Amino acid sequence: MSLYENLVTQTQMNYSRYYSLYAAGKTPYELSKKEPLPYKEQIQNFAQQVKDAQCIIVGGASGLSAAGGGDFYYEDNASYRKYFGKFAEKYGFNGAFAGMMHQFDTREEHWGYLATFLHTTQTAEARKPYLDLDAIIKGKDFHILTTNQDTQFMKLYEEEQVSEIQGDHRFFQCSKQCCDETWDAVKPVEEMIAAMGEGTKVPSELIPRCPHCGAEMFPWVRGYGNFLQGTKYDRQYQKISDYVQTHGKEKMLLIELGVGRMTPMFIQEPFWNLTLSLPDVYYIGVNDKYAFLPQQIEDKGMIMVSNIADVLADVRKEIESEKTDYSRKTVTMGK
Numbered sequence: 001m002s003l004y005e006n007l008v009t010q011t012q013m014n015y016s017r018y019y020s021l022y023a024a025g026k027t028p029y030e031l032s033k034k035e036p037l038p039y040k041e042q043i044q045n046f047a048q049q050v051k052d053a054q055c056i057i058v059g060g061a062s063g064l065s066a067a068g069g070g071d072f073y074y075e076d077n078a079s080y081r082k083y084f085g086k087f088a089e090k091y092g093f094n095g096a097f098a099g100m101m102h103q104f105d106t107r108e109e110h111w112g113y114l115a116t117f118l119h120t121t122q123t124a125e126a127r128k129p130y131l132d133l134d135a136i137i138k139g140k141d142f143h144i145l146t147t148n149q150d151t152q153f154m155k156l157y158e159e160e161q162v163s164e165i166q167g168d169h170r171f172f173q174c175s176k177q178c179c180d181e182t183w184d185a186v187k188p189v190e191e192m193i194a195a196m197g198e199g200t201k202v203p204s205e206l207i208p209r210c211p212h213c214g215a216e217m218f219p220w221v222r223g224y225g226n227f228l229q230g231t232k233y234d235r236q237y238q239k240i241s242d243y244v245q246t247h248g249k250e251k252m253l254l255i256e257l258g259v260g261r262m263t264p265m266f267i268q269e270p271f272w273n274l275t276l277s278l279p280d281v282y283y284i285g286v287n288d289k290y291a292f293l294p295q296q297i298e299d300k301g302m303i304m305v306s307n308i309a310d311v312l313a314d315v316r317k318e319i320e321s322e323k324t325d326y327s328r329k330t331v332t333m334g335k
């Protein structure tokens with residue numbers, strides 16, 4: 001098992017053991033009692049840590065996408081209506097995931113919904129918080145780890161720079177997991193959307209099927225009980241593990257963005273463990289609700305309870321204004 005998957009497995013056991021605590025929005029870790037810095041100083045510290053780091057690992061979770069307008073998963077709001085309007089009216093779903101759990105009368109209607117869901121994320125532009133983050137880490141040596149399946153990071157980076165440990169909407173797998181293969185989902189989704197038009201069903205012949213066993217394909221994502229944890233999955237964990245192993249002795253910054261309380265085992269707790277065990281790590285967590293910073297790492301990190309979109313925009317401003325000041329000084333000195 002790779003280094004990072006091993007970290008996840010360990011924290012997963014912790015999660016099962018203390019499940020009721022986690023379910024109540026708490027954590028079994030002893031938390032820091034230090035007063036947080038004022039917001040402005042937190043932003044300055046964030047910018048300084050980026051500047052000082054030799055390498056950066058960003059852990060992007062659901063709160064990051066939600067902050068950028070990808071907030072249609074769990075509620076019936078304006079953005080849900082924008083993309084899923086005809087299904088919202090017909091079924092009254094409370095967000096995109098509710099529709100994914102619905103038993104549609106026909107497979108054609110089921111795929112009409114599924115194709116709409118995938119098409120929405122596949123074709124979305126990279127959103128503002130992602131662009132701000134990109135400006136912040138520009139020029140640094142970095143790796144991205146994400147539990148988001150919406151492919152936002154893939155609109156900005158090469159496959160090798162991103163570990164997508166919970167799957168990716170651009171790929172299909174066999175729903176029955178009969179083989180260790182994944183297939184492109186972008187073109188078939190485009191065809192289904194075009195054929196569906198204003199309706200809510202796709203033609204039967206466009207329903208994608210496994211070429212080996214004939215079962216329907218399914219998006220390559222965790223969450224529905226049939227996630228294919230084969231070669232592609234192992235590769236994701238290998239990328240992040242290799243990065244940690246190669247850069248483990250350097251001055252490293254870990255940036256955790258938007259981890260929810262139900263999934264601390266993929267980014268948050270492994271990041272805490274790395275902060276503790278590697279020689280020179282600084283940890284920054286940004287979360288809109290929970291001020292969780294373990295006491296054991298309180299001198300090696302900071303937690304910001306703030307709106308993620310605002311934080312990334314402000315850190316970007318801070319870093320870019322420093323860059324401007326620097327170049328101005330250089331010009332003056334040359335005279």
Ligand SMILES: [Zn+2]
Pocket residue numbers: 174175176177178179210211212213214215
């Ligand atoms: Zn199959």
